[in-house]
Amino acid sequence: MEYYKKDSGILLAVDCIIFGFNGESLEVLLIKRDFEPERNKWSLMGGFVQPNESPEESASRVLKKLTGLENVYMEQCSVFGEPKREPNDRVISICYFALIDTQQYKHILSDDYEAKWFPLQQHPTLIFDHEQMIASAQHRLRMKAALYPILFELLPEKFTIPQIAALYEGVYNIELDKRNFSRKLLSSGLIIKLQEKDKENSKKGAFYFKLNTAIYKEKIMSFLRYLPSWGLET
Amino acid sequence: MEYYKKDSGILLAVDCIIFGFNGESLEVLLIKRDFEPERNKWSLMGGFVQPNESPEESASRVLKKLTGLENVYMEQCSVFGEPKREPNDRVISICYFALIDTQQYKHILSDDYEAKWFPLQQHPTLIFDHEQMIASAQHRLRMKAALYPILFELLPEKFTIPQIAALYEGVYNIELDKRNFSRKLLSSGLIIKLQEKDKENSKKGAFYFKLNTAIYKEKIMSFLRYLPSWGLET
């Protein structure tokens, strides 16, 4: 039988794995920690859950403090709670990943932190178990993105198909046939062609598209439809 | 800037969503709570995270206390932490779901608890947010099972194809064409035919199979292979 007991001595934190896409590659936002222990080492942005807020609110608060952004796509991923994961205190941390469009918001990073975007594959060594946190968030991002088109959260208002392709290539670390990818995407009804072209990245220029939000929401919401196919490829 | 602070007043718990399969339908194991608040109401089995254990260990401990089982497939799902989710204390709960084969272990439920298996769709009203916990666990189970063949964890050593089909039908709440399902499964290489037949459930009898553990582990482990198809159906 189990009794309630006060003051477990356990502290509850959140850490944010902030994924960004700059139009070319997938990045993660890290900060240089400005307090002990491990001061001046790179880490994820985090904070403690306050008595009057839910963990989701904590994560949003932490994200806003660093980036100024609100209403960002965030999702709970795993909890890290090994007794010795931090040296001085018993801290259990709930991880959230966030998806943001780097281009659009690069400027509003808070000056209070030394924050920097790193390519997902080549970031500096991180404190504690923060590397595992990123790995687990990436895994969950892949799982989720395989079933729902959430990666569109990482794109700006208007985007080109080659950009989306690059995004998927970054997330899954693969190479896609852009020609087939493009067709598949168009036939999904998820995107709407605009008149304008992006001429920055090629001579011919690629048409901009915007998200068909009605279809997007429908697909994001259709929780119940997936059926097993068991990754039968190799 | 964020400082460490002791004694947040937050208690950390785990709750276990224990899924079972009896060969016919999918069930969830609930207990009648024997302490206040909400004594004598149905709830998930839970417990508090102790200072010297990880949340995973807590969940395993809790599961073992109720069922006697160790080395059961368990997986973290979401965290529930709304400030007012329990009336008296601020308790944040990490949910784990477990998959077990009901048939094999029905007898070893601990007598210390009034525990009972309920069909997943028709369980009694539960305390606090435990209904949501089950819903979220089921969602995660579906997601996971769409990408990996984890549902085999719910099956006994030897099983028939109609049983697996019933299991998938229960998890996704759909009807399958057993004929096509059977073929798909056979061609996956995941199962090995035995000589023996199960004659309990049909006149003709269905062959027993066992899991091809080598291929199973490979498929469970292949984290990186899934690719988007965006649920383009409907």
Place this chain on the structure above:
DNA sequence: TCAAAAGTGTTGGCATTACACCCATGC
């Protein structure tokens, strides 16, 4: 002999793949 469940054969259609080829443009 009939009903009921297990399982096989066969089909057409659809999605994915691979790749040839055309397009638009800046240099």
Place this chain on the structure above:
DNA sequence: GCATGGGTGTAATGCCAACACTTTTGA
């Protein structure tokens, strides 16, 4: 005019849903 990346056409492939049909057996 030619290299470059964007994009379309098209054929081959493989998978999968649909369903007719066979098998096995208990009652």
